Amino acid sequence: MNDTTIAFASCMDADADPIQNVWDRIRAQKPNVLVLLGDSVYMDFSFGFLGSPKPRGKPYRMSPEDFAAALYACYRKQWQVKSFRRLIGEVSQIAMTWDDHDFAWNNSRGRDQSDCKEAVPKAKRLISRGLFMQFKHCLQTKNSGGSDYPPPPDLAELLAGEDQGIQTVLDVENVRIVTLDGRTFREAPSRLTAWMHGEAQLEWMSQQFDQWQSHKIIASGSTLKLGGESWHDYRDYQWMLARAPQNAIVLTGDIHRNVGPLAHGDPDRFWEVVSSGAARPGVGGFLNIGGGSGRFGILKCGEHAEVRLHETTTEDGCPFRRIY
Template sequence: MKIAFTSCMNFEAGLDGFQRVWNRIAVEQPDYLFLLGDQIYMDYFPHLGKPAGWNAEEFRAAMTAKYTAQWNVPNFRMLFNAMRLRQGVDGGVYGTWDDHDFAWNNACGTQVSAPVKAVTRELFSRFMKIDPPTAGIYYAVPLRQGPQKIGKAIFLDTRWYRDVPGDGNTLLGEDQFRFLEAELKDEDGLVLICAGTPIRATGNGWMRYRDDYARFRQITYGRNIIFLSGDIHENAFLPPPGETRLFEVISSGAFVTKYKYVGDRENFGILDYTPGGLIDIKLFDRHGLEKHNTIRNTDFAYEELL
């Protein structure tokens, strides 16, 4: 089973409307495509935060135009539609959002009005074709290799319930924590947890929410988990901290630069799972293979190959 994962696509960064990264992903012939946030950019430097002043209808018009532009990129649309044909069988397209496709830069759900949140959720569901029966965007899907179920991917929402950073402030919210506990309870196969906000790979990550992060660690303690995320416009592979068994793997920058408007980073990751063997994780940038690690299924020990 092969999963392609990436994040951060700023259509306006391209002058010709072509994003080569989707051709490179298609060559890998993945079974799944995970889009892990910032599928569009409602704001970008030097206009960060501008959408915060819009009403719901202004927001709807701007967000619809940005989604439409990204979904009209020919090679992205071709890959998206091809992967969707396998939805729920032994592959498909799944994902979640982060700040720029939820509202604006560093947006917290507690600071976004209910009408705007309703618009953003509606449009995310329409274009991504994901509509879980929850307030935010969190859900789980079985991972299959042919007819065999080998585990599950759990997608979390780190924006809808989020408060400003603070030790006792909310990141996930009570309902989402209960959902996560229930999804992990009886799962003994491969577990992937996916979210728009990284845990340790950014200064704006989960550790700024001390209590929620501690609860997350308690829920996941002792389990073999791979956490996939985006956001930072870089690739990263972080081994488990301390005595935990949670790897953090980031692929960010499918079509966006680190600091400026124009550029094509072409960052994406490939997770290739062989039951009873290895989890092979490759991270690519515009020059080719950037990082390569393997994790043994038996004991979750890892080896850095590049």
């Protein structure tokens, strides 16, 4: 069986960076698989007083019609990035999930509707899911060889969609990749009572690996412990410590930096590798507040699993590090 080379990345914004050279750098690594770990577009970012053209809070105030038009425009603009399309045309498989900025807005979630600032109403959840699935289908089919992005679905069609998650399973050679949905079922954070993914989704994830004897990859938009909004802020992290598949590798994004591999559990039960900041420049001019660009990871799965993280200023990346 051939080795599998997986490229993984997160956080890109074609409004802020329409060139996105990172995808040509990834293409040079000749990956079989591309895993996008969320924030593939940005509905909002940072604050207006720092010069952000789409400050936090703006998508929440939009009507469903305006929300759909704005989100569709973001996906269409990302598809039009030439370096991105070159990579999409060459990888054999694509897996992807979302995080807060492509689900709806900063720190957004689908459950616990009592907090109006972060909870996403059903209409916008349906719009978001429909447009995410359109983008994903376009990537996975290479848009049937065309260069034009498909037209937007009718609003009525989006609102008639299924109010459910986007979690999936992808098998490539010796690797099984389970992409989790950490937004649709997310509740207000509480380590004692709240779930990020919902217990049912975690049980489903565990079942996907029950009979799988080779490499086990979990793709998540949120980190396990780093930054805000991590698994550690929910019951999900304790569930993972007790129930995670042995030697699973969790690929995560969100925090606009590369980290890892990090061992979790005692003994080392599972591993995390973070790659975030593919093409999301910061705001505030030369201050570059909150941004991160040029970062990605390469995971090679053969007899062993080893990972290399690429930074903005290191073309060849750090040396490969063996995970197991």
